[in-house]
Amino acid sequence: MRYWINELWRLGYMLFGLGAIGLLLGELGHNLLAGLGWGLAAGLGLYVFLHLRHVRKLYIWLLKNPREAPPPGTGVWGDLFDRLYSYQKAQTQLQGRLRDILRRIQDSCEAMRDSVVMLDSRGDLDWWNSAAGDMLGLQADHDRGQPITNFLRDPRFIAYFESGDYREPLLIPSPVQANHSLQFHLTLFGDNERLLMARDVTRLHQLEMMRRDFVANVSHELRTPLTVLAGYLETYSDHAGQLPERWQRGFGQMQAQTTRMQNLVEDLLLLSRLEIDSPNNDRETLDVATLLAGIAADARELSTERHQLTIEAEEPRQLLANTKEIRSAISNLVFNAVRYTPAGSTITLRWKPWHDGAAIEVEDDGDGFDPIHIPRLTERFYRVDKGRSAATGGTGLGLAIVKHVLLRHEATLEIVSRPGLGARFRCVFPASRLAAAPARPTSVSPDTPA
Template sequence: MGASVRTNWLGGVIYRLFWILLPCLIAGFIFGQIAWALVAGLSAYLVWNLRQMLRFHQWLTTQPNEPPPETSGVWGNIFDSIHHLQRRNNRMRTRLQLVIDRIQASTAALSDAVVMIDSKGKLEWWNHAAERMLGLRAPDDSGQYVTNLIRDPRFVDFFETGNYRDPLDIPSPIDVSTWLQYTVTHYGEGERLMVVRDVTRLHNLEQMRKDFVANVSHELRTPLTVVVGYLETMQDSEEPINPRWKRPLHQMQQQASRMQSLLNDLLMLARLETGDEVTEETAVDIDLMLIGIRRDAQALSGERNHQITLDAASKTRLRGSEMELRSAFSNLVFNAVKYTPDNGEIHIRWWQDDKGAHLSVADNGTGIAAQHIHRLTERFYRVDSSRSTNTGGTGLGLAIVKHVLLRHQGKLDIVSAPDKGSTFICHFPAARLV
């Protein structure tokens, strides 16, 4: 189609030139000045084209929305084609503007704050909820850096790292009693869309749950200690115990010890959840810590005869809480002992590379199906409740591990498959190394 249009235009130009030069050629023959006659004809044609170009320029610059000037030939086709393109673009622009207006109107009606941020981190647009929840003001804040208006260090770190896989929950910049959840999504060429939701009710419920668990655990600790003390006194008494009571007393002591372990884990978890960062940090010798944990794990294994090996070639020390790190690492190793069959193999490894430090605990146990792996760090989650009952697990070990790693800027990877064993890997950033 484009070739036919070009052929028509070329034919039109040749046709017009023919009828301009033919009279000039005849007049040149009559007066004996053929060359000058042709020059005069071509000059007239050039003047006419220049005039059409001038009209075309004036029309585009001064009256682009008006109908084009009346003319004929190629220039008439050009004027008409440009005018049709303008009308089509205007219709498309109108439709797009209607769509944009509808999107902005629907977004403005949302109860959640929606903020559009350009590739440089500057505010482009926001809805009414953002003004109410974040204190943004139009048009004064337009073009401002978002980190200049939301100055919480946690938000600044969250926004600048660019890792938006998990949302951020922090107090509102205008009301500390209101908790907001920030979710950021990349789009376009480096632009970001930030959605802010009020999660005050969920935060308060979560805090009530934490306070309830912590208070109940603390209140149960004292009477349970009394019960355990009396049971030990009765069993260690020099007076003979009725044989009928030996087995009940032994079972009572076992269950009381298990309950004590559960309360200790609950209190540990409650303490870990109260703060986001470690307050008392020291340089921890992980290799020496792992030697002690391996010794304790071998004692826990006892007659089950597990082969527990340790590879701690790196002497790198880790900056953090020794008590919390010991609790996390021992939970991983002791879990491997509990859930690995007799005579199984458990391998502990501590190493360092350019990404930081890493601890892995691998076993050749029964393994875990893929659908359970993402939920293993939930409190009280059990892949098989009967296994936890037999091994005396509380269901809180991996939840403690997760919170300890979060407080040390680490993360936990779990690799497992049924009948192929499991590997738990703790990753610590290079900034944590001493």
């Protein structure tokens, strides 16, 4: 503020001085008013001239090199030059630091073995590191500005890129080396820009395939000896009365453990098939209400009237799915509820609308469990209560089977539970997996002509 006051004082001094000179000249010419007017005009003209002179200095300084020291100035112009120069120095230093940070980021990305690709808001290539050039076949000379989908043409990647849902990575073959597997992960940032990261997971993929093959082969090889063993144990049990009492107890335990091993082998084989085989007959029209009624009947036999099972079918539409796989998944959820809830609990099976799609829910009012277990419940052999699970004869693979069945049907599993408040398992199916409800047959009167 003081600079503007000083500037006003400067203007006042000029007007006063030149006005006084004008009065003196006017007195000599016997015309005081004319002399005063010419004096004030001269003062304003001088003031404007000085400002225009400083504007010219500013223009020449900015035109040549604003990083050099500013020209000398008087009054408010001197302060303005100093402030502009200080601001310019600060901006230059800030830009230098930003360039250093960007250089370090680029150097660190260049040092990475994983591919890093920056895409603009339209999905065009903006920048990438050397690993991306080798892994994806990108060339800096003429590929910059091209859409990423011109280089990654796999329909799965295009669908993943356009979906906007990047919570899970995508595994597809390499576009450069067909025998390599790449894992892609997209991240949104800025103004709808994307950061694409790709990792070569060929070795991990091969190890996973070896694990699957090993489990499938071992399970298949175990099936025959277990069947033979179970057959002989059943034959011996038919003549249990002829055996000593201590042997009878041993045969009973062997039968129970053999049955448990057979169940485990069957679940492992089912999991292997779900992981390896392509979906087959997964668009059958399924009446979910009828399916739930059949599962509830089986669950009542398992429960032996210790639980109350109810069915709520609010969704009229039918499900397009593989009937056998869906029955297996829902049966696992219901049988788990029977095994792990105390006697007297109520187990509810629901088929209801859910957002744009529909959901099958299995809910109980049993003991529930801590939510800390929910992220790991679908892992193989993970148990909330190992002692109780062993006592019920479960294999620890039920929820893993449910997860894989739902993945094959584009569905998701949502789990909600609190200690003492029961548990709810919700299988959510998209609208694309639903079919219109069947038309109800209309009754025709015998008197109505055909």
